[in-house]
Amino acid sequence: MLTIFEEAAHAAGRVILEVYARGCAVETKPDATPVTEADIRAEDTILALLSRDLPDIPVVAEEQVAAGRVPDVSGGRFLLIDPLDGTREFISRNGEFTVNIALVENGVPVAGVVHAPALGLTYLGDATGAYKLTQDDALRPLMRQPITVRPVATPPVALASRSHQDPETAACLQQLGVAECRNIGSSLKFGLLAEGLADVYPRFGRTMEWDTAAGDAVLRAAGGMTLEIDGTPLAYGKRQRPDMADFANPAFMAWGRRES
Structure with a gap:
């Protein structure tokens, strides 16, 4: 599952960076949040790959929901997609935006990928553990390392x-x-x-x-x-x-x- 998510997130990341390099117009959705060409194209990229590899799992995707397309998730197993989390960061060009793909089972997020294309890093997690993947400027993998939280410090x-x-x-x-x-x-x-x-x-x-x-x-x-x-x-x-x-x-x- 994580391999599929990683491929989709990285493909979306390449699309986002293409738009990021040349710039684009910003529109405002009915809920007053911004949306760009990068959001739309990244979501289309992710949905195409997930429909190929995971055709039987319903997908709840941000821009699809904004357009009124919401699947039935009553079965308890579905995917959650944010093609460009941090659109304001994308617009302000500080690099702190991500592609988010997750699997939910019975209310619990059990697998997920967070990919930050401008920063060359990806976080992954599922039942096997959590990992951080770093990449070079061409988004080629450099290192994958296990990660873990630390005990909460006092003061935190x-x-x-x-x-x-x-x-x-x-x-x-x-x-x-x-x-x-x-x-x-x-x-x-x-x-x-x-x-x-x-x-x-x-x-x-x-x-x-x-x-x-x-x-x-x-x-x-x-x-x-x-x-x-x-x-x-x-x-x-x-x-x-x-x-x-x-x-x-x-x-x-x-x-x-x-x-x-």
Whole structure:
């Protein structure tokens, strides 16, 4: 499964970098989020490869959902795709954007790939463990290494969104008494937690399941966890709730290895 995800993510990454090199127009979707040619072409690339290799698994993809195309996921096994997580980072050209592909089974992200094409790195995770793959400028693999979270430090080192800051996150960071907070774009925050470079990532602003599933899968495979504020594991496939949009996440906190 990870091999299929990796191939699709890297193919999408090449498309994204092609658009990134020459620039493109930015449009705004009905939910006020930006979308570019790179988002659309990357998603088309991923969907074509997944339909070839995994034709029987429903796919929930960000731009497909925005267009009103939502598959039946009641069987409990489906794929979540964000073809370009961190579109604002793509637009601002800081390199902190990713391709996210994840498999969900019964509400749990069990396999995922987070690929950062501009940075030449990929995070992967499934039941066998979590890994970091580094690449050269031509996206040729250089090294694959196992990764694991670290025990949460006291005081912890935190990660926060670069483009989505809010008073709730600031208050949480103050309450945690963090030693340091790094602002990073996209699902790279999950990867940094998974390789033991930070301890906690609180998120109170809105996210969608395709934003988090792949990174969450990598983090869990590395020994970490992603919890709602009440301490329950963040679940996937959330639909038909009176107070939230389909596939929207509540506030959560992603952690390295907590001792209690």
